[in-house]
Structures are given as structure tokens and as C-alpha cells.
Amino acid sequence: MTVEELAQTFSLECLVSGEITRQVQSCYIGDLLSRVMGQAPAGCVWITIMTNSNVCAVATLADVACIVLAEGEQPDAALLDAAMAHGVGLYRSDRSAYMLAAAFAAGGI
């Protein structure tokens, strides 16, 4: 499934589209950025409730396919700017991390 298909299939709100043709290979949930940095697998969809600009740097470092902000979180202006500047896919949803991950898993990720 590509990032674009992920967003459509699970009704994610697109904030920055990012690499829409990239394959989403797995899913990682985490809010401690230092943990995400070392543990998130490349090509995953990363679900988080963190919204500061460091999220973009960590997503780039971990080479995730895209970020999904859960529980209705809104990105800080600095995060939105950074994601746009670096072309990092940034999406959001009102659902919890658990519900999102369960849906992704049921959808084949």
C-alpha cells in the first residue's frame, strides 16, 4: 500500500502529502522521540501525538514513509513548516493510535 492509498483507505486528513507513491511497509507507534529515532523501521507509517518541530527531524532520520498525528492533534506551525520544507508526509486523524494501528493491520500493513 502506498502513502496515498493509506490516506484514502483510512480517511487520514492530509496536511503535507510527502512521498505519496512510497510503499508503507510497517507501522510504528511512539512519542518518545529518542526511542522512535532508534527503533522506528524505515518505510513505516509512524503514529504519534507529538506535534513539535523535532518530529520532522526524527521522521527524516528514521526514514519513515509518513507521519500520522493521532487523537486529533494539530501540528505546531514549526512542524508544518518543516514537513513542507523537507517533503515529509504529515497526516492526522481523530482516532487513537490503537484504533489506527488496528485498522492498518487489518488493511494488510
Place this chain on the structure above:
Amino acid sequence: MSRLYYDFHVHSCLSPCAEDESTPQCLAGFGRLCGLSLMALTDHNSCKNCPAFFQAAAAYGLVPIAGMELETAEEIHVVCLFETLAEAVAFDQAVAIRRRRIPNRRDIFGAQRVVDSEDCLLEEEPWLLATATELSLQEVPALVSAYGGICYPAHIDRTANGILSILGTFPPEVPFRYAELHSPTQAQHLLQQYPSLRDKRLLYGSDTHAAAMLPEATAYLELDVPTDDAAAVRKALFSALREGKV
């Protein structure tokens, strides 16, 4: 009493997100231009540019303080300040073995440059400094104190890495006497929102990552000490800090 303008939170080119031009020498010069008497160098999880900062500050007549912005396991930033350079260097070694080894990506975070007092590159720190250490918030005050320093949570008025945004409060079991505000205008608002702040004294830190962006000095403290003797100023400062009189 001498009125000393201070900034206890400044980053040099060793911090991954700081400008390469922000060498200790450059910071000391800009600090003096901005009207500071006291400046603490607080790079992320490292004190390795403090020796150069001490040398450079002497040339500009600025009183240097060796420090570190330590990131706890909970990703809370804590400003750690030391009375002597030797104590900071020893503390740096104690923290180094508790750092996580994630390679720095220069293309994302920039270089982490250890330099001398004339801006010459001595080495590049290979492991990313701006990330959590293994030290919990509870461990930090005792560790800092063991090296003669004092510490307090950084930029509590910010969402990224601020103690209030991460823990939602000041845990009563962690004995911080001070807290750092990034924007002094936030003080009233925060005091209303977090009653646990009322017994803390608020210190100012600019958290500057580029020497040329260093703000004009506005925050000051008063010490009964001649200002031309850096060691005497630091001694008086730390004595006041330990007694909660700053």
C-alpha cells in the same frame, strides 16, 4: 552590589541544531556586545566546548560558566551549571557513558564541532547529542550536585522538551529550586496554570543557537562581588544559587 546581566542558556557549534559559526569565541564576543556580564555555555549533553569558551571569555571580559543542557530519559531538558570548568569536564564524562549511541546525521542535524578558542576544529562528535540520555529526571539533581553544580528544568514555557508539557506538573519529589523561562512574559500565565511553580524561582535563558541572534541583555541578578574577578563572581553566584537567593 553589582548588577550582572546574564544568559544561562546558550548553544555553540557543538550542538547539532546550532550554527557552525557559533563558536565559543564568537558567542563570547556577541555576549559582550549584547551587554552580558555572565554567560553559560549549555550544549546538548556535552561540555566539550567549555574549555574554549573559558579561554575566549577571558579575552572579552565576560564571566563564563560551564554548563550543559542535559536531556533526561523522559526527554525533559535540564540546564546544569558548574562553578568550575574542571567540575563540568568531570560531569561531562559521567554523562557520556549514559548517552545513547545514535550516529549524528550531518545532513539533517548539522555537524557537532568541538573547537578551540580560535575556532579551529579539534574533533567532530560522532554520536547525536540532541537526544535522550539514560538518566531519569529523578537521578539528575543528585548527579549534578555530586559535581558541585546546580540544575533546573529548561524552557518550561515550551511544548518541546519542557517539564510541564511532558509531565504536566513539577513532580514534588524532584527538588528543583529554580526553573527556566524562555519568554519572561509567560510568567504570570504559567503561575496561574501551575500552582506548583509558586515556590520556584524563575531564571531566564535565551536558548540561542546562533551567536548573531543573541538577544540584548535584559535579565540580571545582583551579587556583592567585584566583577573583574571571574572566579570570585562564579563563587558568589553559586553560593547564592545554592542558598536560593538568586
